[in-house]
Amino acid sequence: MKVSRKLFLALGVLAGGLWGSAVHAQAPAPAYPTKPITIVVSYPAGGDTDAMARLFAEKLSARLGQSVIVDNRPGAGGTVGNTYVGRAAPDGYTLLFTPNPFTTAPLVMKLGASASYDVVNGFTPVIHSANQAVLLVANPSSGIRSVADLVAQAKAGKPLSYGTPGAGSPMHIAGEWLNREAGIQVQHVPYRGVAPSVTDVVAGHIPLAYVTLGPVAQYVASGKLVALAISDAKRSPLLPNVPTLAELGYRDIDSGAWNGLFAPRNTPAAVVNVLNANLNEILRMPDVIAKMGTFGAAPVGGPPSAMAKVNASDYERLGKVIKDLNIQAD
The missing domain is CATH 3.40.190.150 (Bordetella uptake gene, domain 1)
Known part of the structure; x- marks a missing residue:
């Protein structure tokens, strides 16, 4: 079959355009990183x-x-x-x-x-x-072994407080959220960071604290603290046996x-x-x-x-x- 000169030239232009597009599409991105x-x-x-x-x-x-x-x-x-x-x-x-x-x-x-x-x-x-799961922990001397115990004590009028790493933190949000959903009033005690709140709850100076798992894992494992619940929507793979507050009936709480x-x-x-x-x-x-x-x-x-x-x-x-x-x- 004969290919006319015009058709040959047209195919050449089209091929050239496609090749140019392919080259452009495959052009390497600017090098990164080139400095610290x-x-x-x-x-x-x-x-x-x-x-x-x-x-x-x-x-x-x-x-x-x-x-x-x-x-x-x-x-x-x-x-x-x-x-x-x-x-x-x-x-x-x-x-x-x-x-x-x-x-x-x-x-x-x-x-x-x-x-x-x-x-x-x-x-x-x-x-x-x-x-990182936000964990509600209790000192065993408080007599609180579950969220139900916490709610019962609070409703019976026992003065209770919970520590957090600071006002406005996800832990503070979780604490006040549970207060509202459970119809209780547990006093917030803000600290400047996680470490001092952990120190005080382990020592029994405060009965409860909301913290991430890392700083309290050893104390939970040794029984010096009791893990009551986590405030995330789902259980943590690192805490498979600890229920969420949502599982315990406080369905709206999700502050991980x-x-x-x-x-x-x-x-x-x-x-x-x-x-x-x-x-x-x-x-x-x-x-x-x-x-x-x-x-x-x-x-x-x-x-x-x-x-x-x-x-x-x-x-x-x-x-x-x-x-x-x-x-x-x-």
Whole structure:
């Protein structure tokens, strides 16, 4: 069959166009990273958040071939570091590793313009790294062995109090939420961090505390504290025998703890995808899973959209609870 010159030329132009499109589509993304990456932690060194950030930084550095540095920028309930990252260049070299007070801090604190940030739209989510169960524990000397015991004592008029790492924390939200749902009034005692609240509940200075699992695991295992319930929607894989408050009849209560990695708004998708893919692999490493378990953290992972969904849902859902219960930070 003869092919006319015009048809031959037309096919040549079309082929050339398709080849050009293919070359363009397959062009490699800009190299990343080409210099050290900084992960900001908005809390002091030494806590669970800092320790997990350093674990991920070490693993990321080995995989990416660049230094990954953890920079602690504590202050104002985490808002100092959060705001700093929110205003950083969106190039993937300044990131934020944070627990979920990132979402609720602007709802419970009176922030000035210099410390404010847009929880839902001001950052680019990278990954939902882990969940940490919020655990309600009791000192055995209180006579409280279950949530039913707690409610019965409170309704009988016994003065009770519960400690948390601070006013406005997820633990504070859980405590006031149970007060409302159970129709009781247990006094909130805010501490400056997890450690002092754990010290006081173990010593019996307060009968109850809401904490994450890591700091109290040894005390629960030894019987020095009794695990009553967790405030998450589902049981923790690290606490399979401890019921949720929802299971115990307080169906609406869902105030757990999570942590995740965020980048400044408008960080390129190619950069986010590199970080997300590597972190998903890191979260599957047996040594990482084991280390996270010592913090009471269960790996989650998934696409950036999963972190975005959790963050936005908490902002709306917990925002209503915070407003209804008039929860405020100190």
